[in-house]
Every structure is written in structure tokens, then in C-alpha cells.
Amino acid sequence: PPPYLINFWGIPSLNLFWTADESIQPVGVRDIYALEFQIFKNPLWSLFYICSVFVFMYHYYVGWKKVTPVLGIPKAHIWRVEIIGYVIGITMGLVYISFPLYVMATTPFAGYKASIQTPGRVEA
DSSP: OOTTSSOGGGGGGTOOSOOSOTTSOOOOOOOHHHHHHHHHTSHHHHHHHHHHHHHHHHHHHHHHHHHGGGTTOOGGGHHHHHHHHHHHHHHHHHHHHHHHHHHHHSOOOOOSOGGGSOTTSSOO
């Protein structure tokens, strides 16, 4: 890992967790990507997760409709704020739903640093 666990000089290239310093040995970490594939390859878990996201979205819409009138927004603008909130809620829901859909539609990427990975981490 980099000296401060984040490679600040790698921010422009989104290379946050690697360093070019050859004296620092690479270390394997918990693989969230592989865990996501292990869980969402099961269609029942994916269906449960997607249904849970829809329940969250319903809760969000009902709550947003109730909270916007008491936020101190002028009455003429409440409908605009509600629409903006609904767009944000739909976007959040679609982002969360995209994870299991991506897993079910693709095969996992094995990665570039196979030497530091746990063998059999994904069924590539």
C-alpha cells in the first residue's frame, strides 16, 4: 500500500491505492468486487435485493412527499423541489439496482494483479 494508505499523487489518474515505489510490497485486500459476484450470481439474492430497493424507493417517495411542505420552501416552489427529489430518488434506485443486473449480465474480471489475489476469488 502507499505510505498514507492513499496515493495522493495518483488522484488525477484515479490510481489511489497503488504506488510506483518498488520498495513497497503489494498487499492483497478484501475483495468487494468478488464478494458482489458471489452474492448476486444467485438469482434469489438478486431478486430479494432488487425488491428491497423498490421498498426503499417507495419509502423515499412517501417520505419526500410528507417532508417537502415542512422544509420552509416557499409554496410556489414546493412542486419543483418534489420533482427534483423524485429524480434523485429514481437515480439512486437505478444505481442500486444496476449492481445485481450487472453481475447477472456479465462475467467477472479476474484482475491485473493475480499474484496477490486469493485463488478462486471469482468464477472467471
